[in-house]
Amino acid sequence: MGQNVVEVGVPKFQLLPACEDDHEGVIVDMKEPMDPNVFQAMLKASLSQWKLEGKKGAWIKLPIGLANLVEIAVKEGFWYHHAEPQYLMLAYWIPDTLSAIPANATHQVRIGAIVMNDKRELLVVREKIGRYWGTGIWKIPTGILEEGEDIFTGATREVKEETGINTEFVDVIAFRQKHRYFFGKSDLIFLCMLQPLSFDIHKQDSEIEEAQWMPLEEYADQPVVENHCIFKHIKDICLAKIERGNAGWTPLPITSLFNDQISYLYMEEDLKP
Amino acid sequence: MGQNVVEVGVPKFQLLPACEDDHEGVIVDMKEPMDPNVFQAMLKASLSQWKLEGKKGAWIKLPIGLANLVEIAVKEGFWYHHAEPQYLMLAYWIPDTLSAIPANATHQVRIGAIVMNDKRELLVVREKIGRYWGTGIWKIPTGILEEGEDIFTGATREVKEETGINTEFVDVIAFRQKHRYFFGKSDLIFLCMLQPLSFDIHKQDSEIEEAQWMPLEEYADQPVVENHCIFKHIKDICLAKIERGNAGWTPLPITSLFNDQISYLYMEEDLKP
Numbered sequence: 001m002g003q004n005v006v007e008v009g010v011p012k013f014q015l016l017p018a019c020e021d022d023h024e025g026v027i028v029d030m031k032e033p034m035d036p037n038v039f040q041a042m043l044k045a046s047l048s049q050w051k052l053e054g055k056k057g058a059w060i061k062l063p064i065g066l067a068n069l070v071e072i073a074v075k076e077g078f079w080y081h082h083a084e085p086q087y088l089m090l091a092y093w094i095p096d097t098l099s100a101i102p103a104n105a106t107h108q109v110r111i112g113a114i115v116m117n118d119k120r121e122l123l124v125v126r127e128k129i130g131r132y133w134g135t136g137i138w139k140i141p142t143g144i145l146e147e148g149e150d151i152f153t154g155a156t157r158e159v160k161e162e163t164g165i166n167t168e169f170v171d172v173i174a175f176r177q178k179h180r181y182f183f184g185k186s187d188l189i190f191l192c193m194l195q196p197l198s199f200d201i202h203k204q205d206s207e208i209e210e211a212q213w214m215p216l217e218e219y220a221d222q223p224v225v226e227n228h229c230i231f232k233h234i235k236d237i238c239l240a241k242i243e244r245g246n247a248g249w250t251p252l253p254i255t256s257l258f259n260d261q262i263s264y265l266y267m268e269e270d271l272k273p
Numbered sequence: 274m275g276q277n278v279v280e281v282g283v284p285k286f287q288l289l290p291a292c293e294d295d296h297e298g299v300i301v302d303m304k305e306p307m308d309p310n311v312f313q314a315m316l317k318a319s320l321s322q323w324k325l326e327g328k329k330g331a332w333i334k335l336p337i338g339l340a341n342l343v344e345i346a347v348k349e350g351f352w353y354h355h356a357e358p359q360y361l362m363l364a365y366w367i368p369d370t371l372s373a374i375p376a377n378a379t380h381q382v383r384i385g386a387i388v389m390n391d392k393r394e395l396l397v398v399r400e401k402i403g404r405y406w407g408t409g410i411w412k413i414p415t416g417i418l419e420e421g422e423d424i425f426t427g428a429t430r431e432v433k434e435e436t437g438i439n440t441e442f443v444d445v446i447a448f449r450q451k452h453r454y455f456f457g458k459s460d461l462i463f464l465c466m467l468q469p470l471s472f473d474i475h476k477q478d479s480e481i482e483e484a485q486w487m488p489l490e491e492y493a494d495q496p497v498v499e500n501h502c503i504f505k506h507i508k509d510i511c512l513a514k515i516e517r518g519n520a521g522w523t524p525l526p527i528t529s530l531f532n533d534q535i536s537y538l539y540m541e542e543d544l545k546p
Contacts, residue, residue: 023402067347070361074340080361082456083353084377088343088361089456100402100479104357105378105458106420129296129373131531147379148452148459174522174540175448178529179421183355183362185378186421188461206373229530232546233538240544249447256451257502258404265506267447271513273505 015046018058023100025057026050030066040072047076051094057101058092108182109145110189111155112230115167115196116238121213123196125162128209137224138214140234142189150264152251155192163211164202167194171248172266173237176230191234193241193248216242288319291331296373298330299323303339313345320349324367330374331365381455382418383462384428385503388440388469389511394486396469398435401482410497411487413507415462423537425524428465436484437475440467444521445539446510449503464507466514466521489515 016039018026028046043060050058060073064086078090082104093099115123124138132139143158145151152169159167170193181187203211216238225231240246251264252272289312291299301319316333323331333346337359351363355377366372388396397411405412416431418424425442432440443466454460476484489511498504513519524537525545 022404064347064352067344070343071340074337079337079358080356081358082377083356083361084457085352085354088353088356102417102455103381103420104355105381106418107380107382107461108376108378109380109459109461131295144375145379147376147457150452151450174538174544176527176536176538177424178534178536179423180534182375184357184420186382188380188382224530227528227530229527230538231530233525233527233540233544236546237540237544246541246544251450252506254449254502254506255500257497257500257504261451261453263449263451265447265449265503267506267510268519270517270519271447271506271510273509 014042015049016042018046018050021057021059023057024055025059026055027059027061029061030069031063033066034069036068036072039069040076043072043076047092047094055094057099058094060090060092061087062090063087107186107188109151110142110187111145111151111158112189112191112234113141113155113159113167113194114173114191114234114238114241115141115159115165115194116216116241117196117199117213119213120216120242122216122219122238123159123163123165123201123211124214124219125203125211126209128207133209135224138212138219138222139231150251151190151192151266152264155190155194159194162204162208164198164200164204166197168197170195171250173241173246173248174233191237193237287315288322289315289333291319291323294330294332296330297328298332299328300332300334302334303336303342306339307342309341309345312342313349316345316349320365320367328367330372331367333363333365334360335363336360380459380461382424383415383460384418384424384431385462385464385507386414386428386432386440386467387446387464387507387511387514388414388432388438388467389489389514390469390472390486392486393489393515395489395492395511396432396436396438396474396484397487397492398476398484399482401480406482408497411485411492411495412504423524424463424465424539425537428463428467432467435477435481437471437473437477439470441470443468444523446514446519446521447506464510466510 016028018028021027073090078092081089081091091101125141141159141162145154156167159165172190173193174191176189178187201211220235249266251266253262254265289301291301294300346363351365354362354364364374398414414432414435418427429440432438445463446466447464449462451460474484493508522539524539526535527538
């Protein structure tokens with residue numbers, strides 16, 4: 001296809017290959033290199049045709065190797081929808097109505113891991129990087145979920161990576177939503193209770209300065225904990241767990257209506273069948 | 274700056290203007306047009322300089338009006354980090370170590386609104402668009418959070434938009450995490466209980482086919498509810514609320530350690546100070 005010489009004023013049948021989506025739109029998944037002038041002519045012709053057909057959203061997925069076509073798509077009215085390391089997705093709303101193209105992902109999801117041993121000691125770390133670096137504050141291990149990772153999986157993974165401690169997921173005890181956290185995006189952190197299965201700490205060198213089992217009282221005595229911030233609530237959550245066996249929400253696997261996919265519904269045990 | 278003619282083999286001092294970030298990296302926020310050749314020469318010189326200085330991550334923010342520079346940045350080794358309608362962010366890891374550049378936002382966040390009146394009737398809709406269109410299924414109102422929107426705000430907004438009903442947020446009763454939901458991204462839906470403050474339905478025309486107050490038994494009798502899916506759990510949640518006054522998690526405003534920003538920690542009432 002990239003070999004064809006196509007004039008501007010291209011015949012109507014020389015269109016970009018497109019699939020239909022579930023919302024009366026079209027998706028062009030560009031895979032092979034194409035001369036920018038040819039791409040422009042075919043894109044113009046395609047847009048005219050899609051408009052005639054009453055299509056709504058138009059999408060172009062450009063792998064990073066076709067970065068030379070980005071400028072053309074933008075010239076024809078496309079805007080950036082989202083990007084991943086290996087591709088850029090552009091979008092265009094064809095009708096003369098308000099765009100109904102959905103927003104990009106808006107949240108980063110993190111876990112905070114509350115790991116207590118039976119001596120009322122909390123697993124804490126001092127970080128080498130990020131906001132807490134240099135503050136001297138001891139905090140619980142936290143980390144960002146990887147793409148497609150479940151909360152309960154990410155929690156045990158992060159604790160293992162940062163401290164070498166093996167754990168079993170118990171429940172989610174709280175979550176916090178915070179805005180304008182990074183690049184204008186929001187952050188959701190799920191505080192997870194984990195049961196330690198091992199106790200010898202082997203800290204990660206790249207991100208963790210120090211790691212230790214710290215008596216809960218000592219954690220609570222840090223000046224930072226007295227403020228009305230998440231540290232104080234973590235202390236209260238630990239005490240509620242020790243003193244009242246307070247329980248959080250646990251994941252229940254559920255099936256999709258539309259396919260075989262399993263997802264997890266987190267709720268209190270009493271609500272489960 | 275765009276007027277200067279700069280040769281390749283540019284003197285070391287002709288660097289792109291860059292700010293430092295909190296992680297030993299640099300951020301170039303391009304605002305004005307620049308000749309692509311000039312941009313390339315300055316980028317090459319800047320990368321050499323940043324490497325000498327031991328910088329780690331390098332970022333280039335290109336507004337959509339500078340789409341002609343995307344190809345150059347990619348040629349110099351940058352990849353796509355994320356994009357919003359009006360800009361593309363590119364990233365590059367300078368050291369000879371594994372990249373520690375954080376991932377893009379991974380989750381869309383939605384709310385599902387459970388609104389019951391005191392006649393054991395549930396507020397339900399039939400959608401005109403999306404996966405449920407044409408299935409005949411009555412479902413609770415759902416919607417995507419807007420950028421920077423709190424869960425409790427989004428829940429009342431969506432119910433108002435779709436049905437015209439005014440509500441007061443009560444609590445979050447469960448949440449579901451599902452992967453590969455859209456463009457490979459994940460979805461988190463928070464099921465929220467809302468108290469209706471008005472009862473006359475004025476449905477939205479663009480997305481909603483029908484809306485009504487439906488007896489809970491009738492909702493539960495839909496064939497879809499008998500499957501082991503989220504519908505069945507919504508019915509059980511409603512019954513637990515009616516029969517046992519079952520409570521979920523409510524938001525508590527908390528302050529940041531680092532600035533004046535307020536965020537919300539959702540947890541059970543018993544854990545609150």
